[in-house]
Amino acid sequence: MSELNGALIGCGFFAINQMHAWNDVDGARIVAICDRDPERLKIVGDQFGIERRYSDANALFSDGGFDFVDIATTVQSHRILVEMAAQHKVPAICQKPFAKTLADAKAMVAACRAAGVPLMVHENFRWQTPIQAVRKVLDEGSIGTPFWGRFSFRSGYDVFSGQPYLAEGERFIIEDLGIHTLDIARYILGDVGSVTARTKRVNPRIKGEDVATILLDHESGATSIVDVSYATKLSKEPFPETLIEIDGSEGTIRLTQGYQLEVANASGSMTADVSPKLLSWASRPWHNIQESVYAIQQHWVDKLKQGAEHSTSGADNLKTFALVERAYESAASGQTVDVGAML
Ligand code: NAD
Structure with missing residues (x-):
């Protein structure tokens, strides 16, 4: 074509x-x-x-x-x-x-x-090179069956200067950033049956919550934690890295700051640099996200030409969107909430 x-x-x-x-x-x-x-x-x-x-x-x-x-x-x-x-x-x-x-x-x-x-949601975080690398290790069976995970994005980066509207909404971090982290959790550990969440607002100059801790019960039986914060001041700012820990029946995966991937199992351990490419038009620290924008748009074209379903089709994204809605509901009620009933 x-x-x-x-x-x-x-x-x-x-x-x-x-x-x-x-x-x-x-x-x-x-x-x-x-x-x-x-x-x-x-x-x-x-x-x-x-x-x-x-x-x-x-x-x-x-x-x-x-x-x-x-x-x-x-x-x-x-x-x-x-x-x-x-x-x-x-x-x-x-x-x-x-x-x-x-x-x-x-x-x-x-x-x-x-x-x-066709309808695709521009849910690009799962297309980041380091996230794809984690998924590949799991698909290769290197750590057996995953039973626990942590998907963490903790930062003190000023996102409000580029996107002032983020300071104005009643909802902030789960809706804007946690939505990506929840999507990564689904992409890596599969769909989710129930959600328990707690939120906080630390920055007094914004309207919505800037800290959230979310416990996910995956349908596979695995449990994971999605923790996101824009109120975390670290000595070395990790923005916009998602850090991942996965424990499996045969080993572990750790994606640590600086895009280092560590895999340990009975054969030993290995560390790989899974840094994203710095595209010609990209700039640090955004290059990780920028590369994933290119990757998702190429995926759109390839699948459109093949007439095949997109990884983050509208139908797929309903499941991520439901997690966002349920996380807010759980944070408000203090209860664990069922996700399946929403879909
Ligand atoms: P923005 O406000 O800078 O840009 C939005 C633009 O859309 C504005 O220029 C506005 O005039 C225009 N617009 C709005 N409604 C319109 C309409 N009906 N017809 C024509 N033009 C219209 O916002 P942004 O920061 O660029 O964010 C845009 C979207 O991208 C948001 O939904 C945001 O969450 C998302 N976003 C995604 C990522 C990611 O990594 N996927 C990162 C940042 C922002």
Whole structure:
């Protein structure tokens, strides 16, 4: 199949990474962009040499001429834009958080399914090189059957300067960052039956919670802890690394700070450097995330051309989204909550 043409809606902070990644992706290019903010439209259009520019998504879809749409706006507009894509029979990628509520997310999946168009959530963290390396060790059977895990993201990095809206929402860390960590936990240890969570707000200048500790009961019988914090001041800032510990029947995996992977089993132990590549347009410390943006967008194109399901399809992401909703519910009630009933 020849090169796919894409349109991108939402030319904000994170879309710059997506635009750079589209330049690198094999088999697709962006031919039109849309943003309701004329300044952002001009900045991104000029930087990436895109002539077709729209301030209104309806006008973009009416003109057409593209094979897929990449929705990089914030959550408020996700449902309306995904439904617009479905109505125009255009395959869609949607940034996380997928929707404002699980009911909205289900409606978006149903709309795309009814229209017969693929829908993928831009849930890129599982595509990070170090996370893929952990998954590979497990798939090779090097540590036997995993029975316990920890997925940890603890940082004091100032995310609010680049994304000021993060300080303003009633919900913060589980919805914005923990959503990725929960997705990694599902990707590594499988789907989850129940959730117990505790949250805290340490930073007085923000509205939502900036610390969360979540206990997951996986359907496989494994137990894991997802712990996330933006209130943790360490001597060596780990942002944006997810650290992982997995114990299995035959050995252990440790993904430690500085992208070091340690595997121990009866044959001995090994350490490997699983650092992400620094792509030409990337900058530290974001390069880990930036490389995963490229990887997920390449995956989108490859699977779209094959007509195959995407790793983080809308349907798959409902299960991650349900964990977010259930974690907030558990933190509010103090109770362990069942996940299955939501899906
Ligand atoms: P942003 O506010 O900087 O950019 C959003 C842009 O979308 C703005 O320019 C805004 O004008 C435009 N927009 C909003 N609604 C629109 C509409 N209906 N039509 C046209 N344009 C519209 O936000 P951001 O920080 O770039 O975040 C965007 C999304 O990316 C968020 O959902 C955020 O959670 C997500 N994000 C993901 C990652 C990741 O690693 N996957 C990292 C950062 C942000």
